[in-house]
Amino acid sequence: xxxxxxxxxxxxxxxxxxxxTCAVSGASVNGFYWSWIRQxxxxxxxxxxSVYYSGSANYNPSLKSRVSxxxxxxxxxFSLNLRSVTAADTAMYYCARxxxxxxWGQGTLVTVxx
Amino acid sequence: xxxxTQEPSLTVSPGGTVTLTCGSSTGAVTSSHYPYWFQQKxxxxxxxxxxxxxxxxxxxPARFSGSLLGGKAALTLSGAQPEDEAGYYCLLSYSGxxxxxxxxxxxxx
Numbered sequence: 001x002x003x004x005x006x007x008x009x010x011x012x013x014x015x016x017x018x019x020x021t022c023a024v025s026g027a028s029v030n031g032f033y034w035s036w037i038r039q040x041x042x043x044x045x046x047x048x049x050s051v052y053y054s055g056s057a058n059y060n061p062s063l064k065s066r067v068s069x070x071x072x073x074x075x076x077x078f079s080l081n082l083r084s085v086t087a088a089d090t091a092m093y094y095c096a097r098x099x100x101x102x103x104w105g106q107g108t109l110v111t112v113x114x
Numbered sequence: 115x116x117x118x119t120q121e122p123s124l125t126v127s128p129g130g131t132v133t134l135t136c137g138s139s140t141g142a143v144t145s146s147h148y149p150y151w152f153q154q155k156x157x158x159x160x161x162x163x164x165x166x167x168x169x170x171x172x173x174x175p176a177r178f179s180g181s182l183l184g185g186k187a188a189l190t191l192s193g194a195q196p197e198d199e200a201g202y203y204c205l206l207s208y209s210g211x212x213x214x215x216x217x218x219x220x221x222x223x
Contacts, residue, residue: 044203044214044215044216045152045160045203045205045214045217046214047205047212047213058210058211060211062115100166100205101162101205102162102165102171103162104159104162105159107159
């Protein structure tokens with residue numbers, strides 16, 4: 001059974017870069033799409049973007065200018081970078097397998113605050 | 115960018131049947147939107163119930179089913195249980211991007 005685990009700082013300063021990693025176990029990242037999704041407190045889900053194991057990525061147009069998603073097949077993990085963050089980027093961040101996510105991580109809360 | 119719409123809230127009686135819907139601002143939802151349905155309980159990560167319109171995961175209770183209905187994607191719960199009280203989100207695919215609906219808060223009462 002595939003398992004995903006998000007990791008990274010829980011607090012990021014405004015204007016800095018939010019960086020998270022998703023470690024995949026129980027399955028290889030090869031052959032699949034992998035996604036990042038976020039959920040602000042008490043709000044709905046928002047797709048951030050997805051990366052194929054080859055490295056090609058698609059992003060939410062509303063975030064495209066600030067986001068990059070990469071994958072490291074040798075380490076069996078993928079990563080999210082979100083630049084120039086503001087308080088509006090405070091959210092629970094989930095990693096998942098698939099563009100349509102079929103398997104989810106437990107999520108990690110990232111707060112943007114000075 | 116398309117907007118995906120869901121009922122903000124619905125109520126179902128224990129043992130009853132309820133249908134949640136998922137519409138698209140671009141027109142009728144079809145199988146080419148590969149509709150997904152997720153359940154989320156307070157303090158928990160979402161879990162995928164239905165993918166590609168009607169396919170279930172091994173953990174999806176048999177009382178949940180997915181379909182296309184009247185130009186929308188639909189999630190039908192037949193024989194509601196108290197533990198089904200949760201938020202439900204749909205997701206539709208649009209040419210390499212995906213958009214979540216705003217979610218439906220389902221109350222079992």
